[in-house]
Amino acid sequence: MSNETKRDVFEKIKSELISNLANTIYQNGGLMPLEDATKVGENYATRYAAALPDDLPVIPEAVGDAIKIHKDYAHSLLDIFGALSIYGVSRTEPSLDYNAWIVHHADTFARAWVLGAWYVEESGEIVKLEAED
Structure with a gap:
């Protein structure tokens, strides 16, 4: 059972995207933003769909x-x-x-x-x- 809200998942994906882009620059000296963003997006799509709405009563x-x-x-x-x-x-x-x-x-x-x-x-x-x- 997860008590994550949509906002929690959004903040986590944003943080991971920033971290992945920084690591890509450091490791490869270049960017592959589409590939990196796709990996992160796929990992979080299910969590986001299952997350609770932000405006819970x-x-x-x-x-x-x-x-x-x-x-x-x-x-x-x-x-x-x-x-x-x-x-x-x-x-x-x-x-x-x-x-x-x-x-x-x-x-x-x-x-x-x-x-x-x-x-x-x-x-x-x-x-x-x-x-x-």
Whole structure:
């Protein structure tokens, strides 16, 4: 499981390209930029494709824990929003803090749910759920 973002992979490829070009000049006294760039690009294409987006949603840890639990029980996003819709109808506030956060940040919650990855608000840690079989 990798927690690399697209930006992390980009910075790594940029660094390696610069290093390879410097080594090529030193070793051969000349440049072969197309060949060197192709080698580096091929090495990173798969990593870049698998990397997480840079703009992951930021959610509280308790909300992330709720996502994990609901996914473990095979609940759907519709199940979650359906259960919370009563608060919109009754114009009351959920008693659990994480439910209140979900009600007030539905778009961010939905992105975290669909991506299966997010930043933890309190620590900045990236959480990535394992792919479902």
